[in-house]
Amino acid sequence: xxxxxxxxxxxxxxxxxxxxxxxxxxxxxxxxxxxxxxxxxxxxxxxxxxxxxxxxxxxxxxxxxxxxxxxxxxxxxxxxxxxxxxxxxxxxxxxxxxxxxxxxxxxx
Amino acid sequence: xxxxxxxxxxxxxxxxxxxxxxxxxxxxxxxxxxxxxxxxxxxxxxxxxxxxxxxxxxxxxxxxxxxxxxxxxxxxxxxxxxxxxxxxxxxxxxxxxxxxxxxxxxxxxxxxxxxxxxxxxxxxxxxxxxxxxxxxxxxxxxxxxxxxxxxxxxxxxxxxxxxxxxxxxxxxxxxxxxxxxxxxxxxxxxxxxxxxxxxxxxxxxxxxxxxxxxxxxxxxxxxxxxxxxxxxxxxxxxxxxxxxxxxxxxxxxxxxxxxxxxxxxxxxxxxxxxxxxxxxxxxxxxxxxxxxxxxxxxxxxxxxxxxxxxxxxxxxxxxxxxxxxxxxxxxxxxxxxxxxxxxxxxxxxxxxxxxxxxxxxxxxxxxxxxxxxxxxxxxxxxxxxxxxxxxxxxxxxxxxxxxxxxxxxxxxxxxxxxxxxxxxxxxxxxxxxxxxxxxxxxxxxxxxxxxxxxxxxxxxxxxxxxxxxxxxxxxxxxxxxxxxxxxxxxxxxxxxxxxxxxxxxxxxxxxxxxxxxxxxxxxxxxxxxxxxxxxxxxxxxxxxxxxxxxxxxxxxxxxxxxxxxxxxxxxxxxxxxxxxxxxxxxxxxxxxxxxxxxxxxxxxxxxxxxxxxxxxxxxxxxxxxxxxxxxxxxxxxxxxxxxxxxxxxxxxxxxxxxxxxxxxxxxxxxxxxxxxxxxxxxxxxxxxxxxxxxxxxxxxxxxxxxxxxxxxxxxx
Numbered sequence: 001x002x003x004x005x006x007x008x009x010x011x012x013x014x015x016x017x018x019x020x021x022x023x024x025x026x027x028x029x030x031x032x033x034x035x036x037x038x039x040x041x042x043x044x045x046x047x048x049x050x051x052x053x054x055x056x057x058x059x060x061x062x063x064x065x066x067x068x069x070x071x072x073x074x075x076x077x078x079x080x081x082x083x084x085x086x087x088x089x090x091x092x093x094x095x096x097x098x099x100x101x102x103x104x105x106x107x108x
Numbered sequence: 109x110x111x112x113x114x115x116x117x118x119x120x121x122x123x124x125x126x127x128x129x130x131x132x133x134x135x136x137x138x139x140x141x142x143x144x145x146x147x148x149x150x151x152x153x154x155x156x157x158x159x160x161x162x163x164x165x166x167x168x169x170x171x172x173x174x175x176x177x178x179x180x181x182x183x184x185x186x187x188x189x190x191x192x193x194x195x196x197x198x199x200x201x202x203x204x205x206x207x208x209x210x211x212x213x214x215x216x217x218x219x220x221x222x223x224x225x226x227x228x229x230x231x232x233x234x235x236x237x238x239x240x241x242x243x244x245x246x247x248x249x250x251x252x253x254x255x256x257x258x259x260x261x262x263x264x265x266x267x268x269x270x271x272x273x274x275x276x277x278x279x280x281x282x283x284x285x286x287x288x289x290x291x292x293x294x295x296x297x298x299x300x301x302x303x304x305x306x307x308x309x310x311x312x313x314x315x316x317x318x319x320x321x322x323x324x325x326x327x328x329x330x331x332x333x334x335x336x337x338x339x340x341x342x343x344x345x346x347x348x349x350x351x352x353x354x355x356x357x358x359x360x361x362x363x364x365x366x367x368x369x370x371x372x373x374x375x376x377x378x379x380x381x382x383x384x385x386x387x388x389x390x391x392x393x394x395x396x397x398x399x400x401x402x403x404x405x406x407x408x409x410x411x412x413x414x415x416x417x418x419x420x421x422x423x424x425x426x427x428x429x430x431x432x433x434x435x436x437x438x439x440x441x442x443x444x445x446x447x448x449x450x451x452x453x454x455x456x457x458x459x460x461x462x463x464x465x466x467x468x469x470x471x472x473x474x475x476x477x478x479x480x481x482x483x484x485x486x487x488x489x490x491x492x493x494x495x496x497x498x499x500x501x502x503x504x505x506x507x508x509x510x511x512x513x514x515x516x517x518x519x520x521x522x523x524x525x526x527x528x529x530x531x532x533x534x535x536x537x538x539x540x541x542x543x544x545x546x547x548x549x550x551x552x553x554x555x556x557x558x559x560x561x562x563x564x565x566x567x568x569x570x571x572x573x574x575x576x577x578x579x580x581x582x583x584x585x586x587x588x589x590x591x592x593x594x595x596x597x598x599x600x601x602x603x604x605x606x607x608x609x610x611x612x613x614x615x616x617x618x619x620x621x622x623x624x625x626x627x628x629x630x631x632x633x634x635x636x637x638x639x640x641x642x643x644x645x646x647x648x649x650x651x652x653x654x655x656x657x658x659x660x661x662x663x664x665x666x667x668x669x670x671x672x673x674x675x676x677x678x679x680x681x682x683x684x685x686x687x688x689x690x691x692x693x694x695x696x697x698x699x700x701x702x703x704x705x706x707x708x709x710x711x712x713x714x715x716x717x718x719x720x721x722x723x724x725x726x727x728x729x730x731x732x733x734x735x736x737x738x739x740x741x742x743x744x745x746x747x748x749x750x751x752x753x754x755x756x757x758x759x760x761x762x763x764x765x766x767x768x769x770x771x772x773x774x775x776x777x778x779x780x781x782x783x784x785x786x787x788x789x790x791x792x793x794x795x796x797x798x799x800x801x802x803x804x805x806x807x808x809x810x811x812x813x814x815x816x817x818x819x820x821x822x823x824x
Contacts, residue, residue: 032190033612038377039186041220055416058509067220068617070505075612
């Protein structure tokens, strides 16, 4: 199991770990970018899972409920998140983490 | 079903009360277009929303004695004006005042889709909610309590599946019943928390009755002002009563910030989301544990850290090959078809000016455009396929880092790669970019990705001046040179003209879907039709002009001389014709223009003959080689390149340096008249179209100058 200390410090989404779950604390971007994030459901209080970084390492893909969304690190910096222990998808366990990034990424 | 399609004539509509005007609104990827196709069938009219290059699709049909006019609004996540599409959708609802807004909701992803629904509720319009993809919901064993949902949202909900056609009839009945008053809708407003509601009410009172804003829903205006919507503020600012309102907006926002410790727009978004989540909790039961969806499984491979890039390159390569290899055959047929027409007309019509216009001008020119149609059809079919399946968003995701380094967006990659095939569809593919700066920049650099029509010229020139063992490397070098110039130009434009206009990369990676054949074919056709219509008319005009410039004024003396020669030696009339053409050329307008530009082209190593080839190349790049063929009086070059190559090699004026410089110029300068026309249509800016021409010409001149001077110094 991914056991994260629920009292850990909030971090920006850009530094989040692949495969882990987070709760959105605040969206500090300005102007239209923030409106865009809010409109797409990246609202304080929602739970998200970090799915992956793009092959070249930049945009990051997250899942909010059943919605897949991607944003660049530079935009993700403005989103403060708190690691949460309970992941809505329970089988994201150690096994997956072990193989993450390897060729068996997609396997069970 | 009484859904008979009708033509779109304006005079068709019956009495006003029997007509229903409907706007379809919904998120991108909510299946809005499929529903539109279900309702309107083949009766669609495609145009643009006034003043913007946002596609507007309209349809019209009859149901139970009513004429229903349907407008498909662009897919939007919300009604805040983030992109032109969203602004168009919002303005349409606000100012065109449809009788009813039908909100298409992806029922498998309610949480995000309902954000738009709550915003539509704020607009206080007649709202009908459609839960699409209900078949998938049932497969997931999810149960939705529609009654309860209707109570919460104050609007009727129709479960529908565009794929199985389930519920379409029910939807139509509802539309008619609501219009005829058989069903009364609740028309709830979306309630915010008490404090906010109080603020909204106070601001509404302040706004109410201002004649200038009377046509806008007051409550919605108040909400938008509290959210500090820049668009609405800009709209209201010019009015004298703004000053009094501005103050109360400021104090309201300040109060919210003080008590809630967050900005008003965040608070309102949070409240909407809280309402949506509450509603879902109350109405949706999902027994099954959420499993990893198919989309995630596919993405685990397609977006894999190591496999992602190779798979992506493979897909791009496949499309490229598919487009140009498969396209070759129909292109050949079209080419042959036009040759046949030319030949049969040649025999049929006696020599006259009209014949010359028809054969050398119109058929040659229009044929030159139609030849690209197979390429364009296949390429756009592939692009529609990428879009419909959902892979297009992944392309942007995979390429964004690289593109972002250049100041561009991941989506710019598609037009650039398309540019290697043909610039015209590439410019059209730039449409998928929302940000104007990104779009224009991408369009400006697309010509530097050497298009297929330039290849014959490279082949001729390379075989004239370079050893066969060098040919591949030189060709590759030319292509790479173009790419480099393109990338540098993008960087340059993004750091000067469009400095602050960078689109943030916040986008959905939509679930993978099986594309529907019908909508893909119709999309491909629509694009092809636009290409034919717009580019065709311009090319027609241009080819007549080029024909005229190359033919007139006639050198009467020369003509008489050849006429007498022809009568003497009847044996080789064809070669005499060619010789006359070649000698007539310097006398014609084109020849004079070519000579006129010699001072400008001499530093690049071009004489007047190459200048004519370049000028004719403005119509289409294939013409460069055929013009050179005419100039060097060797006739039909297409059948035998080597003869042209040989005459180039043996010409004392030309050297390797000339060849290189000429190829670089052709690589970089304005692709063709059609591309300029399409650029204008896509950018709808005279200024940028002018800059497009100017920039490519100056870059071509500078590039060719540098190459010629350097290679002359090196003694090539």
